[in-house]
Amino acid sequence: MLMSGQRELHFKKETPSRRKAILSRLAREQVVVRIYQADCTRGEDRARRSCLEHLVEDLLDVGAHRLVMDSREMRDADDRSTIHDVIVAHSHAGVFGYEHLDSTQEPLLWIADAIAWCHGAGGEWMRRVEPMIEEVVDLRNTLGKREARPPTVRTGNRAHFPRLLARADIEVSS
Numbered sequence: 001m002l003m004s005g006q007r008e009l010h011f012k013k014e015t016p017s018r019r020k021a022i023l024s025r026l027a028r029e030q031v032v033v034r035i036y037q038a039d040c041t042r043g044e045d046r047a048r049r050s051c052l053e054h055l056v057e058d059l060l061d062v063g064a065h066r067l068v069m070d071s072r073e074m075r076d077a078d079d080r081s082t083i084h085d086v087i088v089a090h091s092h093a094g095v096f097g098y099e100h101l102d103s104t105q106e107p108l109l110w111i112a113d114a115i116a117w118c119h120g121a122g123g124e125w126m127r128r129v130e131p132m133i134e135e136v137v138d139l140r141n142t143l144g145k146r147e148a149r150p151p152t153v154r155t156g157n158r159a160h161f162p163r164l165l166a167r168a169d170i171e172v173s174s
Helices: 016-028 044-061 073-089 109-121 123-132
Strands: 033-038 066-070 097-101 133-138 163-166
Touching (some): 016 109, 016 123, 033 044, 033 109, 044 066, 044 073, 044 133, 066 073, 066 109, 073 097, 109 123, 123 133
Parallel strands (some): 033 133, 033 163
């Protein structure tokens, strides 16, 4: 998916034709994502923590063993603290590893970036990725309700690429 000389994929920097080509490839690979979104009016860090708490709870519920997140360098410690708190609170006895990597080290992080960008952009871009979005976990209210999605039938192995969206200006249209 990378162009010559390109070290990583940042969807917002790609041309519209390249974006379409990338999304077509992701659709062929039957990518499935779950988006977590929260309101930033009380701070981006608080919104991210809420999204991450729910993400980790969901991962623990399905027996996941590993979470890889895009590094935010100095703020990674906050994520580690949040993850630790969730694991302790749920008395999770299993093995659950987590790490932060630079997106140049883990190309699968590009998938989350692409889908989240399209979801946030809305319009045509949202329509292109809608079949790949399994669920939007809308944490913008105090109840942390889950937005219902129409059931989809998928076959074969599926990889889930959750993306934390801590933005106040995202429109939910699932």
